Amino acid sequence: MHDFCFTIPYGLILIGGGIVGYVKKGSITSLAGGGVAGLLLILAGYLSLKAFKKRKNSYFALLLETVCAAVLTWVMGQQYLQTSKIMPAGIVAGISIPIFILLVKRRRLSQRLPPGSLGVPIIGQSIGLLRSMKANTAEEWLLKRIRKYGPISKLTLFGKPTVFIHGQAANKFVFTTDSSTISNSQPKSLRAILGDRCILELSGEDHKRVRNALMSFLKPESLKEYVGKIDEEVRQHLEMHWHGKQQVTVLPLMKTLTFNIISSLLFGVERGIGRDRLVGDFQEMIEGIWSIPINLPFTRYNRSLKASARVQKQLKDLIQKKRVELEQKSASPHQDLITCLLSIHNNENEEVVTEREIMHNVMLVMVAGHDTSSVLITFLIRLFANYPAIHAAVLQEQEEIAKSKSAGEFLTWEDLAKMKYTWKVAMETLRFFPPVFGGFRTAIKDIDYGGYLIPRGWQIFWVTSMTHMDDSIFPEPSKFDPSRFENPTSIPPYCFVPFGGGPRICPGYDFAKIETLVAIHYLVTRFNWKLLCSDNFFSRDPTPVPTKGLPIQLSSRFQQGSYASAS
Template sequence: MNILLAVFLFLIPFLLVLRRSRRIRTSKRTPPGSLGVPIIGQSLGLLRAMRANSAEKWLEARVRKYGPISKLSLFGKPTVFIHGQAANKFVFTSDDNTIANQQTQSIKMIMGERSLLELSGHDHKRVRDALVSFLKPESLKRYVEKMDEEVRKHLELQWEGKQQVKVLPLMKTLTFNIICSVLFGLERGKERDQFLTCFQEMIEGMWSVPINLPFTRYNRSLRASARIQSMLKDLLQKKRMELEKNAASPRQNLMTSLLGKLNEDDTQVMTEKEIIHNIKLVMVAGHDTSAVLITFIVRHLANDPSIYASVLQEQEEIAKNKLPGQTLTWEDLAKMKNTWRVAMETLRMVPPIFGGFRKALKDIEYEGYLIPKGWQIFWVTAMTHMDTNIFPEPSKFDPMRFENQASIPPYCFIPFGGGPRICPGYEFARIETLVAIHYLVTRFAWKLSADNGFSRDPMPVPTDGLPAQIWPRKLP
């Protein structure tokens, strides 16, 4: 008995330590906040705030109430909202065993489950490498002339002889035409016009509550996505036959490039479904983001004469060294340093991409809280872009912030994401933006007819499409 008592007394401290450690492990709790009503959660509140251009304030109110990490429910899934430089680094650098790239259910269903937004690990690397081989600067150099031709044709048809335009709809038409020409060689005509109509319907419901009823935006977008997919499949078949007959080369456009990517055993690197889903992704990325960026540059140039004068001076220096009808070159784009700084500052203040989602693949401890396996992780671009500790006087438009980009802390300026998942279309967007701004400022002057701010749906949309009065400039 004395021996048993001694053993028991000896084990008590260990039992207490074990109990305490269990209590510590099980006391890890999910972040503060509420998941709200099932399926809907806080989705409608966020969407309303985005359309009122108050989404950042909506999130800041959450931060004041719950702190830097909180839980909510968005687009049908439990979600943890995190923000700041450390949060951005965590999102963009965590390995594929910890978190995976995952969008909302609406984006997944509209874009497709085999798009780069949904893939991880080896599949992500395989598909990304295939896209990057076409979208890298060395490859895109040969398409500057084609983009130049599309911009000049667009201005000739849509701007010349006009006294007033709505900038955003025209920029969306321009970027869509560039995509059709460069990415899959679809020339102007009825087929391209049908693509545009379906495409515009498809992207309307990408951020929406995933309730598939006939009267919802989500339903309309799903049906438009199915039509786009069918059209791309037919076009893919034509390109495959052209390649087989040597009537096209793998370098001709993105579609032929992806079809021409073969493994050592002559099988295609990407499946047909992957090619279609990722062409839809590149279409969305190259269409909306660039159109929004160009539109907001036009808006700012109209409101800031000194910035406008500096951009005009740089572009006129390039224009005066060109012969009539001569297109811009890769070397010309390299000289547009000030114009691209203006674009970067525009991206800082009005990032086209509001934020994004990741999925926790296992229970994660973050900032002392538990992010349960399967939950969404929600990050927001503008939270660091407008942080006074990172960008002094963040509401002031100052392109010189980007004169020395090395001075900007990493994972703080993230309009194109960061780390291994940075947007592969970054260079494509840079080229079409610089070419468009070059011809806009050298051929036209403008003033805004009205500037009543903008909303998000989910990208920034100026009120009434940014109407502007325009008149021709004399070429140097």
């Protein structure tokens, strides 16, 4: 039986006893002592009940029970033994009994929790994980945990108690369990920086409503209209930053390219001071997404919070400007993502998505669209330098498409559909280097999983690469082999998850695919390159990045007399 089952009733009895003592004997001591002790015990029981529901321990309730026992013992001594010397004994008893109750309760709970240690409060294993990600040893760090504790273990990450799960069944559980059991609540650092109304945080009807609104712009049927705009941004970027250069560093250029595409297509922010200011604040903002949530002036988390506030201010001004343009009919509803979201109304002619939801989800799309595509394109360029045969096959496919285009003609949706081998190579690259390391969910209620208890309020942590590099799912997982994706149905469900899975699969999947294919088309048909850095080392922060940014020696295919796209 839990302590609150008797502390609350016993508290009521004490109050009643105090009243009886006062009525019958006129004892102020009985009334005061019984009343105080009873109220303390009821409050202790209430706190204990709240803690029990959260599967935690209330140390304040323990303190109240101790004080209550001391007060009660003193009253008894005054009334019956006429001495206060019993006070020390009362304190000892008052401390011993609640501690005994607490230990029994903790033992009962710990017997059902997964193995592992929660570590130091708030910090826990966060520093160890972040350090291993920085050193590109995160998978080994997790495998060491699995060897020590098994497939399910507990730890503390980013300020909250967490259960780490992995494997196909774990992925399915995370991606398909309904929102009444687990929610999309993210770590405090991510939630504080990206906002609490993005779809990473929403569940149930709110998630469905906002996701449907986003998909009205990001679905393939809508994106077909924007292939030409992406094509134009890619060619402008190559003209400004690649043509005529003998050496470039790929990663920062790819980040610039993807941010320009996002700014133009999703926000309608054209080149200029406004875009430059936004990109600077954005880069600083995303640096603290996976960080320990300690808000002090010298921490990365603090700097990211301040940058997030600046980004939100700029987006709020932009949203208000777009709303005015729509009202004045000077902007079309499908001009960009923001105007699209502002234009969606329900039957009562009310906006379906609030201004705050637009702001927070635009920030999420910025992060997802920027990091995913820039990392993927960077590693594809690295791959082509290391695997000449794969590069040649991709080039052949892209040249066939380029030959069908007239000078200056944009790529089309139909052209992208022909890039089948290129996308298989991209998917195998995503298997090797998933841009998203993993993710979090939060238990809405107590969950029995794998024979263990995941208490309500705890985080659930899953990692993308655990199935990607599992040799029982992908034979010879360390071998780069695009043919794995010849028949996508041969890959077991919930095993290839670079974009998540189930009803919560990333809504920007098709957008990232278009960005990648258009960029690769022009890169391979216009340039040859070789790596200038033999160091193949990369780290995660939290996306995988080559430590030196991938410097390459560049040459134009035009100069070599070979065919290059004139488009």
